[in-house]
Amino acid sequence: MGEISGKKNLSYTEVFSLNGAAEANILPVTSICNISCVFCSHKQNPPGVLSYRIAACTPDEVRQVVSFLDPARPVIIGESATRIIEGEPLTNPFIREVLSAVRAALPHTAVQITTNGILLDESMTDFLCRLGRVTVNLSLNSAVEKSRYTLMGDACPGRALRNTRLLKSYGLPFNGSIVAMPHLVGWSDLEETIGYLEQCGAETIRLLLPGFTRLAAPALRFKPALREELNDFAAGLRHRAGVPLTCEPPLVYDLKPVVGGVIKGTPAAAAGIRRGDVIHSVNNVPARTRVQAFRQVFKAASPEIIVAREEGLVPLQVKKEPLERSGLVMDYDLDPVLVTDMALALRRNGAKRALALASELGSAVINSGLMQFLEGEAEIEVLTVKSRFFGGSIGAAGLLTVADFETALTEYLRDKPGRLPPVALLPEPAFDRRGRDLTGRSYVDLEQKFGIRFELL
Numbered sequence: 001m002g003e004i005s006g007k008k009n010l011s012y013t014e015v016f017s018l019n020g021a022a023e024a025n026i027l028p029v030t031s032i033c034n035i036s037c038v039f040c041s042h043k044q045n046p047p048g049v050l051s052y053r054i055a056a057c058t059p060d061e062v063r064q065v066v067s068f069l070d071p072a073r074p075v076i077i078g079e080s081a082t083r084i085i086e087g088e089p090l091t092n093p094f095i096r097e098v099l100s101a102v103r104a105a106l107p108h109t110a111v112q113i114t115t116n117g118i119l120l121d122e123s124m125t126d127f128l129c130r131l132g133r134v135t136v137n138l139s140l141n142s143a144v145e146k147s148r149y150t151l152m153g154d155a156c157p158g159r160a161l162r163n164t165r166l167l168k169s170y171g172l173p174f175n176g177s178i179v180a181m182p183h184l185v186g187w188s189d190l191e192e193t194i195g196y197l198e199q200c201g202a203e204t205i206r207l208l209l210p211g212f213t214r215l216a217a218p219a220l221r222f223k224p225a226l227r228e229e230l231n232d233f234a235a236g237l238r239h240r241a242g243v244p245l246t247c248e249p250p251l252v253y254d255l256k257p258v259v260g261g262v263i264k265g266t267p268a269a270a271a272g273i274r275r276g277d278v279i280h281s282v283n284n285v286p287a288r289t290r291v292q293a294f295r296q297v298f299k300a301a302s303p304e305i306i307v308a309r310e311e312g313l314v315p316l317q318v319k320k321e322p323l324e325r326s327g328l329v330m331d332y333d334l335d336p337v338l339v340t341d342m343a344l345a346l347r348r349n350g351a352k353r354a355l356a357l358a359s360e361l362g363s364a365v366i367n368s369g370l371m372q373f374l375e376g377e378a379e380i381e382v383l384t385v386k387s388r389f390f391g392g393s394i395g396a397a398g399l400l401t402v403a404d405f406e407t408a409l410t411e412y413l414r415d416k417p418g419r420l421p422p423v424a425l426l427p428e429p430a431f432d433r434r435g436r437d438l439t440g441r442s443y444v445d446l447e448q449k450f451g452i453r454f455e456l457l
């Protein structure tokens with residue numbers, strides 16, 4: 001029932017396991033969608049990308065793979081996983097049976113469903129409420145009827161807007177997301193949509209700047225400065241928005257564990273934590289990055305937190321169960337464990353020097369992490385790798401290919417002949433479990449070409 005582009009048909013379980021869905025706790029349910037967004041990522045893929053398209057999966061197929069999901073982490077449905085073309089989950093005619101099968105197997109696990117909201121009518125909202133522990137990520141994108149047609153080809157824009165209003169009355173928690181295209185629909189559209197989502201009870205609102213590839217139509221392209229402009233726009237609205245407003249990809253250059261926002265009615269809000277607080281320590285362990293602080297709070301039972309504010313250090317307690325969400329909203333920066341793993345990789349290979357190949361979006365924080373946390377004599381140089389295969393504005397590690405790494409290393413050798421260290425570290429998100437990139441090439445090709453050791457981290 002699955003299909004790999006240009007190759008043999010794969011079964012649902014093969015697609016599930018090949019895609020690494022189990023590791024990400026992602027349950028793909030269909031590649032079919034009921035609208036056609038201009039920014040839909042798979043429309044701009046260059047030829048040669050191996051991606052899978054699946055029809056609506058059945059409850060029986062889900063029962064076969066559900067035991068591979070981690071009950072301690074939310075099950076993610078409707079979110080794009082790199083190799084599966086994800087569609088609108090509520091178009092799956094078996095979606096209620098599929099969700100019931102997940103609930104029967106994982107009675108206490110949170111389920112997170114990303115949907116465009118068109119089919120999230122009263123009956124579906126009621127069903128999700130009854131299922132329990134469900135959070136909706138609503139990709140509304142625009143609350144302006146004309147723009148919904150421009151952006152998504154939504155010919156009946158009233159449906160998603162009506163359904164959004166229902167969520168609050170049913171008490172179904174939801175986060176709103178907006179693919180920000182001010183170059184197509186204007187900044188006022190974004191502002192109106194943020195206001196609409198807030199009024200309808202969204203817990204958080206996420207502004208996503210879509211990437212475009214070298215094959216994107218001219219109308220979808222934008223200048224690089226738009227990322228900063230979007231960030232400034234969000235910063236200007238934050239002081240009057242009643243909910244945390246975040247931008248993706250986040251514009252993060254340092255590792256200061258600053259709180260980006262706090263969700264109303266959560267343990268963090270009850271503890272008195274505020275946007276702009278800097279987490280100083282969690283249970284007396286110094287907070288080193290946003291990711292580390294966030295995870296420590298998430299894992300702990302009622303952690304004691306010290307935050308830094310204008311008036312000095314303030315002790316607070318977040319009363320919560322272990323693995324219960326705290327309500328903190330923080331941008332993603334770096335897990336310091338990555339630096340520890342890099343140092344271990346050097347030691348494993350008996351090397352003193354290594355090259356860490358990083359994406360354009362990740363290299364600044366990796367550099368900061370190495371400067372702050374790398375101990376001893378180890379020397380790790382960061383080499384920023386440009387996405388040439390996808391091109392355009394693409395800068396994420398998960399979309400880098402072996403050919404991109406090859407080009408970056410060849411240029412490095414041209415600039416610094418004879419300086420190639422014995423070990424190079426590659427970003428793991430660029431590869432599947434078999435070490436193959438999105439075009440099917442293995443990173444082992446790099447070992448053969450450059451004659452040094454490569455590790456995925």
Ligand code: SF4
Pocket residue numbers: 033034035036037039040041086087088116152
């Ligand atoms: S709703 Fe999602 S899957 Fe459907 S076309 Fe839009 S971006 Fe693609």
